[in-house]
Amino acid sequence: EAGVAQSPRYKIIEKRQSVAFWCNPISGHATLYWYQQILGQGPKLLIQFQNNGVVDDSQLPKDRFSAERLKGVDSTLKIQPAKLEDSAVYLCASSLWGGDNEKLFFGSGTQLSVL
Amino acid sequence: EDQVTQSPEALRLQEGESSSLNCSYTVSGLRGLFWYRQDPGKGPEFLFTLYSAGEEKEKERLKATLTKKESFLHITAPKPEDSATYLCAVQSSARQLTFGSGTQLTVLP
Numbered sequence: 001e002a003g004v005a006q007s008p009r010y011k012i013i014e015k016r017q018s019v020a021f022w023c024n025p026i027s028g029h030a031t032l033y034w035y036q037q038i039l040g041q042g043p044k045l046l047i048q049f050q051n052n053g054v055v056d057d058s059q060l061p062k063d064r065f066s067a068e069r070l071k072g073v074d075s076t077l078k079i080q081p082a083k084l085e086d087s088a089v090y091l092c093a094s095s096l097w098g099g100d101n102e103k104l105f106f107g108s109g110t111q112l113s114v115l
Numbered sequence: 116e117d118q119v120t121q122s123p124e125a126l127r128l129q130e131g132e133s134s135s136l137n138c139s140y141t142v143s144g145l146r147g148l149f150w151y152r153q154d155p156g157k158g159p160e161f162l163f164t165l166y167s168a169g170e171e172k173e174k175e176r177l178k179a180t181l182t183k184k185e186s187f188l189h190i191t192a193p194k195p196e197d198s199a200t201y202l203c204a205v206q207s208s209a210r211q212l213t214f215g216s217g218t219q220l221t222v223l224p
Contacts, residue, residue, distance in 0.1 A: 004158070042119070042202055042214030043159065056211070091158050101147035101166065101206065106158025 004107035018080035025094030119215035144208025
């Protein structure tokens with residue numbers, strides 16, 4: 001079974017530039033998540049999709065971050081403009097239906113460095 | 116606000132030296148407590164879900180237990196390949212998942 005695919009693996013940009021990350025979840029998984037993991041911390045949820053719709057984006061800095069999930073499959077997360085504090089690993093995860101106690105499958109993440 | 120605190124932050128063990136990792140939590144309406152393993156450069160990988168106080172689950176050298184305020188991950192006779200960061204997370208009644216900062220485990224041969 002193929003896992004969650006993310007690209008790119010690494011990205012280095014200067015502050016105020018824009019950047020986009022891509023995620024392809026496990027086939028058949030309805031729920032997709034984007035997490036931010038700052039070095040030394042646990043993952044923090046940015047946004048959760050159920051098929052095409054947003055379930056939770058309460059912790060997404062909407063003035064600079066945006067995300068979409070077209071056709072309920074792939075997703076992109078964009079940052080515009082980036083700040084130094086956005087340096088982190090951006091993890092995509094998926095699950096079957098987003099229900100209680102459901103385990104998440106994570107991709108390997110995109111490591112973003114903002115200089 | 117849900118909170119998860121893991122201790123210690125880092126732990127170094129000799130191969131075969133058993134120990135425990137702690138995860139203490141405050142959550143509004145616990146739906147489940149999760150343990151994940153994270154290797155360097157990888158995303159977290161699911162280990163266990165615990166649902167209620169008194170529950171225990173085992174996988175190879177790992178055993179997870181749950182009380183009303185904390186969970187323990189016991190590692191029996193660890194091997195170098197058990198070296199990783201172990202993350203604890205709780206799911207609240209609002210279905211939000213809150214992660215702790217993890218315990219970085221190093222097992223020396």
